[in-house]
Structure formats: structure tokens, C-alpha cells
Amino acid sequence: MRAVRAVALLAASLAVVACQSKKPEAEAPAKAAAAPAPASDKILVGHVGSMTGSEATFGQSTDNGIKLAIEQWNAKGGIKGKPISLRTYDSQGKPEEAAVAATRLIVNDKVNLLLGEVASSRSLAMAPVADGNGTPMITPSSTNPRVTKDKDKVRPYVFRVCFIDPFQGTVMAKFARNDLKVDRVAILRDVGNDYSMGLADYFLAKFKELGGTIVDDQSYKAGDQDFKAQLTAIKNKNPQAIYVPGYYTDVALIARQARELGMKQPLLGGDGWDSSKLFEIGGKAIEGSFFSNHYSPDDPSPRIQEFVKAYQARFGGVPDGLAAQGYDAAMVGFDAMNRAADGSGAAVRDAIAATKGYPGVTGIITIDANHDAVKPAVVLEVKDGKSSYVTTVAP
């Protein structure tokens, strides 16, 4: 039975590895956990992000943006003289993990403000937790309307600093119709993804309204390796562009396989494309495609250039849209906490809801009655292995 023992040993050692792996994730000072300081001395911010998984760059960029915001506030002396610290938990790109992480941050760590997630499906899992516990939550980039709105009722504690899917889908439809001047578009959507389904629906409605034709509406599942069946069907309908509102790893494979089938149409997408991995995996295949996004680092306005410079100095590399969104979400939250009457959840919530004309990196942020930010969107083109600014579309 030596062999059985060997297996048990292997399992046990893997378990050890697993336990130790938790260490690097806990960004927050261990001191806070060891000696719980009175809640009034410190401001603790929780972040749930996909630090690993197929959308890992989303979580990592957002986390960097949040860190930058915290460092800038702490350099100014913190919020009302209290230093801010951050605790980040990994959602691994899974909604159930996001809900667990949110619960842990709120119940165990007692954070004053919850930030996250990027993906709407994961923010949807977190929103009821934040709401039920009365902890204000700001999602940097979840664009699905249901994140802040539960049926007809606005979730009292959940906010976002980005535009919503109806707007993003509409932007791309307008851009395709008015700027690219195409009339025949096919859609390829991710059926298992709230975000992708939302974008595709709103794109479809607006594009038809503008007099265009949707020639085909195909779907895939995130993680598929082979998209050629759908693409061949789409190719036969001969569209002038293909709308693929998915996440970057799938989109990159779709682009490659489309080119392999000899399809030369530009692909169109949303902010889920925004990652350097898109260019790495997609390579030449993704060139000449367009996507809507929250901001462009090429924008010459001083507010944006200042942020880009600070980010580059701190982390190296140009901040993508999700880093800018993470930064803005944290900034809006801190600004509200600074204005709030006291540190209680309800007071901070009221302050966030009252945010008006805040000059963020991704635009002037005003929180509306639905807890959404009203902001313009930019359209970017993939050119020479990076995204370049094309135009801005106002709400």
C-alpha cells in the first residue's frame, strides 16, 4: 500500500501549496488583521476582482487603478485625516467566488466601501450582498443595467461609474451605421454571459432602427476553442461587419478563425475587448477592428495625461480602460466619503448618490437616479498591435 500512501502524500502536499497560495493575494497590511484597530482610525476598502482566470487582466488593471487612487489620497493625508488601506480578494472569474469574496470583505473584514467587479455577471452576484448588509458598493465597469437595478427597484447601496449596456450597444450601432456606413451586420454573442447578451440585444435594436439589417445572429459559449461552424454560416450571409460583444480571449480566437476562413470584415465589440492579451493572441487577425470603450489613453486633455503619466510611473505600461475605471470608482468613492456626514454606510451612500460633475479620467461623472454614471463613450480601432482613438460618442 506504499502507492496509496504516495497518493495521499501528493494530495496533502497540494493542499499545503493551496493554503500557502492565499498569502500573496492579501494585499492589505497584516497588521490590521492582527490587531484590529478601532474602525474610526482607518478606512478599509475592499476590492473583488478577477486577479486570475480568463479575464485576469480585468482584475489586475482595476486593482492597479484603485491602488493608485489610494496612494494619491494617502499622500494628501487620507480621508478626513484617516489613511486608506486596500484588501483585494480574487474572484477567479467566477460569480460564486465573487459572492463569497464580497461576503467575506463585508462580514469579516468590515470594509467601509466595496469596489468591484468588472464583469456584470459577477457584480450581479455581489450586489445583493452589499445591499443586504448596507455597505456601499461601486462597480467600476459592469455595464449590465440589472447590476444597480433589481427589476424596477434601484438597489440602494449599489452604484457604478460607467455607462450601461443600452448605451454601449447603441454607440456601436450608431458608429457602424453612421461612420462605417455599413448596412449588413452579423452578430456573434456569448450565450452564457449577461454582458454579451445585453450588448447584442441593444445593438440589434438600434441598428435596425437606423435602417440596417442584421443578417445573422449566432452564439458561442465562453471557453469554446472552435468557432468555425458559426463563422462559416456567417460568412455565407456576407455581412459587412460582425458584432462580437465578448471577452478578449474568445474574441481573439474568433478573429483568427475568421481570417483563416478568408473573412476580411472588421469585427466590432465592446469594452470586454480591452486587454493587451487581445493583441497578443489575436495578432494580425484583430487589426482593423473597432470597439467601444470608456476612455482612450491618447486623449490629450491634461486630466487624462496626468493619470497616464502617474500610472506609468507607478506600474509601467499604458493604463487600459479598466485601470482608468478602477481609478475613477475609487476616486468617486473617496470623494463621497470625504463629503459624507460620518463613516456609516447610509451616509456614504447618500454622498455617492449626490455625486455631480466629478471630473474623472473617463469623463465627467454624474450619478443619476438609477445609480448609473452618465458619460460619453469612445470608439477605438485596433492598429499596429494597440488600440487607437477614433471618435467620441456622446450619450
Add this chain to the structure above:
Amino acid sequence: MTEFLQHVVNGVSLGTIYALIALGYTMVYGVLKLINFAHGDVYMAAAFAGFYIATALGVRDHPTIGKALAVLVGSMAAAGALGWAIERFAYRPLRNRPRLATLITAIGISFLLEYGFQLPSLQAQGRTFEEVLRGWGWAVPGWLHSLVGVLPANFPPGPTPRFFPEPFTRIDWTVLGGVHISNYDVVSFLVAIGFMLLLQWIVYRTRFGTAMRAVSFDPRVAGLMGIPVNRVISATFVLGSVLAAVAALLVAGSRPRIDPIMGLMPGLKAFVAAVFGGIGNVPGAMLGGIVLGLAEEMVAGYTVSSFRDGIAFAMLILVLIVRPEGLLGRPTVEKV
């Protein structure tokens, strides 16, 4: 017509991958009557072995035929070693236990690989292989130092998908007025056919094949006749794992995203393909793989694409109701 032919090309290209994985399933089943559920994960591990070797050799910036061969051979060796280890440490101790125990172990090994590969890398944990081995109480002898040092620091890979560099340059041809076909499709198909013929030859024309068939018929009697049963079974696992490595590299070369759960769906589908073609039957696995690939492709191409897996699997159920032994399988006769 062009569209239909394109679907056929796509379907066959997908099907050959299923076929290569299915060959591994079918061989192990043929010999041991064991469904090796970890087979799809050996396929995944092989893709990562190829990825690490390719990264070390710098295939991405300067692909050459020599490097491609090195990646192929290295990844086949790694997969073979993994297949051998799984059989030796997980299945052999349970061989005389109820078959269910081995089956559950197979599922356990599958999960171990899938989730083990999703752990953060040693590098991220600030440790090295040597320290891990020492932690397990295994001192690393001097001559092994350099060997251990070569192992990649970013292992396990974690759940983030990786970009697999193209092992050889992709060439696309347009034939028959608009059907696109690439050298990857052609190479995959030829490789799969080649391996099927090779296996067929090994099983029916070599001494080793005779031993395999004898073990399959009755391991105990085969042992009494002087056949080294353990060695035959180990070799079968190694062979099956090597085929999985070939499939993994063919997939990763043309669909360059690899992640620790990439073996899950292809593994399941290849298993279905093996059953469909008649499990234990080598040409049956090949046929089953290609039929499944074509079925999926046609369903996705001509009906609603989200029904892709649903309709393809429903069709398989129908075939199995009519022919439970699979397309090329021989009906099992109750032994008296």
C-alpha cells in the same frame, strides 16, 4: 455548396482531434476495461508541457522545424511519463478492487490535474522546485540540481489562459472556389490517420499487440502464460498519453489558447466518440471522432448554434439505442 464543403473541412479538422484523444480512451478501455477519465487532462498537461518547452526554446520569435520537433517530442515524453505515473500510482494499486473504485479514482485524478494546474505558480508563491522537494523530505542529489533548475518557475500555470506559439508557419489554401483549408488541417488529418494505422498494426501485427490482446482477454491467465502484464498495461497508458500529446499540440498550434480546463470538454467528447465508434475498437474511435466533429459542425452551422452540443449528443444517444455496441464494435457475448 462552398459553405457545405467548408463545414465538412471544419468538421473533419475538429473530428480528427476528437479521434486522436479517443484512440487513447479506447486503447486503455480495450486492455483494462477502465474508462480513464483523466485522459482529457493528460491532453491538457501535454499542451502545457509543449508551452513550457516552446517558451524555453523561444519558438514564438523564431519558429523552426527543429524546434517544432523538439516541442513535439518533449511534450510526448512528458505526457507519456504522466500517463505512466497515473497508472503506476493511482490505478495499479486498485487493479484487483471493484471496478468502481478505479473509476472514481480516475475522476479524482482528473480533478487533481485540473485544479492542481490552477494553483498560483511557485514563482508567485516565491518558492522554487527544489524547496518544494525538500519540503516533502526529498533531498535533491547533486547531479539533479541542474535538471531541477531547468524546470519552469511559472508552474503550475494558474487559471489564466496562455498563448501557445505557432510551432510551424500556417499556410492557408483556397480550393474549389472559396473553401479555406490550412496546412494544420491537412497535417492533423494525416497524423491522425497515420497513428490509427500504426495502432492497428501494433495491436494485430506485433508481439506486443498480441500480449495486449491476451491481457485484454484475461489478465490473470495471460500472467500465468508468462506475459508481463504490468509492463503491457503501463505501455498501453504511455501510448495513449503520447497520442493525447499529439492531439494537444495540433489543437494548440492552430487555436492558440491553452488553460487548465481545456481538456474537460474535448475529453468528454472524445469519450463519447470512442463509445460511439465502439469502445475498444481502434478504427471505431477514429470514425466516431470524425462523425462527432461533423455532427457538431453541421448542427452549429445550419441550426441554432447554441444547440451545438445538445443536438450532437442527442444524435449519439439515438445511434447507441439502435446499436448499443457502437458503430464498429462487436456485440459482447455473455461468457459462460
